[in-house]
Amino acid sequence: MEIRPVPPTADGHLEPEPTPLNRRLVEMNEALLLSAVRQHELTEVAEALRNRLEAEIEERKQVQQALLRSEMLANAGRMAASIAHEINNPLESVINTLFLVRTSAGLSESAREYLEIADAELMRIVHITRQSLGFYHESSAPTSNSVSALMASSVALLQAKIGSSQATVEQECAEELQSVGIFGELRQVLANLLLNSLQAGGQGGRLVLRASPSLDPKNGNRRVRITLADDGYGIPAASMKKIFEPFFTTKGTVGTGLGLWVCKQLIDKNGGSIQVRSNSEGARRGTTFSLLLPGDAAPPPEDDR
Secondary structure (H helix, E strand, O other): OOOOOOOOOOOEEEOOEEEEEHHHHHHHHHHHHHHHHHHHHHHHHHHHHHHHHHHHHHHHHHHHHHHHHHHHHHHHHHHHOOOOOOOOHHHHHHHHHHHHHOOOOOOOHHHHHHHHHHHHHHHHHHHHHHHHOOOOOOOOEEEEEHHHHHHHHHHHHHHHHHHHHEEEEEEEEOOOOOEEEHHEEEEHHHHHHHHHHHHHHOOEEEEEEEEEEEEEEOOEEEEEEEEEOOOOOOOOOOHHHOOOOOOOOOOOOOOOOHHHHHHHHHOOOOOOEEEEEOOOOOOEEEEEEEEEEEEOOOOOOOOOO
16 A cells, blocks of 8 residues: 655644545535525525516506506596586576576666676586586686785685685785786686685684795796695695595595696696695694796795795
8 A cells, every 4th residue: 555645734744634524524514605605696586586576566556556547537537528518508508598687677786796796607617517528628828817816706706615614714915916827727726725624624714825926946937826724634644645646535435536636737737836735733733735826027025935
């Protein structure tokens, strides 16, 4: 048998030749290390696949929700068109009858004024039904409107509701303040927001309706800010991101979920924007809506705070 010399180590000592058992242990350690590395790689791949799967599931959920909202809006549109068509015919008869009454001899001045108010409101209904039918493209271009007249007209529409709920409505607006838009649509928005605030405030609520000039920080253009603040029950924080979505409501079976969505569509159409802040707890409970509308010939403030 050949005897091989054991090579010396760096310090001159002789290092014993590895035994089969030592080599086996080294191989086992290397195998365990390789297995751990592969396990880590597999874990990373599995994590990546799981994240991708979750993202695809979330994307499909969003697509399904978008399709559902689209179908709901389509159904609502068909229903609105059907109702508007049925309303349109009797509306024309009522308008013609009012015209005949207004032109009759012997009417008192107060009766004639009431008939003119009724005729104006009927024309507003006609405007809305034509929009719903889709046969009518807005023929009146945006005009310069008195903001104080817009506010006063909106409050007057809900005077009966204000009286029955014993609410207090405070108005503050400079007479010379002007905004640009379609008066009837802006009044529809403001009246809807007022109605929401009256319902949120309950009996004896307090509403503050204020308008002021401001500047758009993006381009320096003049604009008008109309704010409506109430001391009602407020909007829960979880609902704030959804309040302008169609069919979302915090009123249970009472609400349709279309009011604020319509308001936003009309404000966008008139070149403005709508903002909201709300608190549903504490002494400062309540909601404030802000309408930012294009201004006209209004002296801008020094800043927009």
